[in-house]
Amino acid sequence: xxxxxxxxxxxxxxxxxxxxxxxxxxxxxxxxxxxxxxxxxxxxxxxxxxxxxxxxxxxxxxxxxxxxxxxxxxxxxxxxxxxxxxxxxxxxxxxxxxxxxxxxxxxxxxxxxxxxxxxxxxxxxxxxxxxxxxxxxxxxxxxxxxxxxxxxxxxxxxxxxxxxxxxxxxxxxxxxxxxxxxxxxxxxxxxxxxxxxxxxxxxxxxxxxxxxxxxxxxxxxxxxxxxxxxxxxxxxxxxxxxxxxxxxxxxxxxxxxxxxxxxxxxxxxxxxxxxxxxxxxxxxxxxxxxxxxxxxx
Numbered sequence: 001x002x003x004x005x006x007x008x009x010x011x012x013x014x015x016x017x018x019x020x021x022x023x024x025x026x027x028x029x030x031x032x033x034x035x036x037x038x039x040x041x042x043x044x045x046x047x048x049x050x051x052x053x054x055x056x057x058x059x060x061x062x063x064x065x066x067x068x069x070x071x072x073x074x075x076x077x078x079x080x081x082x083x084x085x086x087x088x089x090x091x092x093x094x095x096x097x098x099x100x101x102x103x104x105x106x107x108x109x110x111x112x113x114x115x116x117x118x119x120x121x122x123x124x125x126x127x128x129x130x131x132x133x134x135x136x137x138x139x140x141x142x143x144x145x146x147x148x149x150x151x152x153x154x155x156x157x158x159x160x161x162x163x164x165x166x167x168x169x170x171x172x173x174x175x176x177x178x179x180x181x182x183x184x185x186x187x188x189x190x191x192x193x194x195x196x197x198x199x200x201x202x203x204x205x206x207x208x209x210x211x212x213x214x215x216x217x218x219x220x221x222x223x224x225x226x227x228x229x230x231x232x233x234x235x236x237x238x239x240x241x242x243x244x245x246x247x248x249x250x251x252x253x254x255x256x257x258x259x260x261x262x263x264x265x266x267x268x269x270x271x272x273x274x275x276x277x278x279x280x281x282x283x284x285x286x287x288x289x290x291x292x293x294x295x296x297x
Contacts, residue, residue: 014065014149015062015065015066017138017139017149018058018061018062018065018139018149018152019062020135020138021058021135021138021139021152021156022055022058022059022062024131024134024135025055025058025131025135025156025159026055027131028127028128028131029055031124031127032124032128035120035121035123035124038117038120056091056094057087057091057094057095057151057152057155058152058155060087060090060091061084061087061088061091061149061151061152063083063087064083064084064086064087065084067080067083078242081242081243081246082207082208082242082243084243084244085204085207085208085243085244086208087151088150088151088200088203088204089201089204089205089208091151091152091155092151092154092197092198092200092201092204093201095151095154095155095158095193095197096193096194096197096198096201098190098193099190099191099193099194099197100190100194102186102187102189102190103187103190103191105183105186106183106184106186106187106190107183107187109182109183109186110180110183110184113179113180115179118170118171118173118174121166121169121170121173122166122167122170122171122174124166125163125166125167125170126163126167128159128162128163128166129160129163129164129167132156132157132159132160132163133160135156136153136156136157136160139152139153139156140153150200151200151204154193154196154197154200158189158192158193158196161189161192162189165185165186165188165189166185168185169181169182169185207240207241207243207244210238210240210241211240212239212240213239213240213241213247213274216239216247216273216274216275217273218237218239220273221237221239221249221269221270221273222234222237224269224272225237225251225253225266225269228253228255228257228262228265228266228269229257230255230256230257230262231253231254231255231257231262232254232255232256232285233253233254234251234252234253234254235251235252235254236250236251236252236281237249237250237251237252238250238251239275246276246277247273247274247275247276247277248275248276248277248278248279249266249270249275249277249278249279250278250279250280250281251266251279251280251281252281252283253266253280253281253282253283254283254284254285255282255283255285256284256285257282259280259282262280262282263278263280266278266280
């Protein structure tokens with residue numbers, strides 16, 4: 001019960017953080033889009049593009065948390081907590097696509113320079129920096145334990161970096177007149193975002209594919225279980241994540257030890273590996289003798 005309360009409390013805190021960041025980002029988005037079009041700045045428009053994905057990403061992340069609160073039912077026996085991973089994957093995919101587009105647009109503008117109005121570019125970028133700093137501070141607390149919150153935090157950090165780049169670009173263009181600085185800064189934003197987004201996307205897909213959680217040594221876990229007193233064989237060992245930070249384990253063990261004792265020992269080992277939910281199936285020695293043609297899932 002304490003564990004469930006902890007997860008619930010964390011999701012409530014994350015929802016509040018996302019709500020604050022969404023209100024700040026959504027309010028500023030309209031201003032940035034309008035001034036990005038008026039100034040003709042690619043760096044500012046790229047930052048506005050990230051801000052647009054921020055609004056969608058934060059809204060999707062908030063929706064995912066609210067969906068994740070729904071209890072398990074006859075169709076979703078694990079509940080709806082994995083909605084947060086779906087949101088993280090969608091957010092990462094969208095941001096990755098935006099990064100690719102910005103690189104393409106930067107290349108096009110290097111070949112076809114566009115006049116840039118630095119005054120609105122500088123004003124809006126400064127306001128954007130303030131909004132992004134506040135949003136990042138709000139979201140950083142929940143970004144370590146949730147892929148969903150991490151995706152939202154990365155979106156905002158991409159915008160924060162973009163605002164800094166736009167400010168620097170506006171000042172350089174004003175004092176040097178070199179308009180190529182603008183698309184170069186836009187490309188730099190895209191290059192900063194892409195590898196981090198790719199890492200997040202891979203982590204999200206790993207959870208959706210029920211892969212072994214990152215950082216968990218499956219061979220060491222198998223060896224620890226196999227080394228328990230009375231255990232002769234370990235097979236059908238599966239470890240996966242339902243959502244960020246919630247890992248499960250199922251294992252079949254051929255053992256002479258009584259099930260309660262074996263289950264307690266395996267649970268203790270699993271907890272040392274950061275696994276919370278454990279299911280052990282005990283099989284007596286020789287149980288599969290003569291059943292070599294049987295397929296075990």
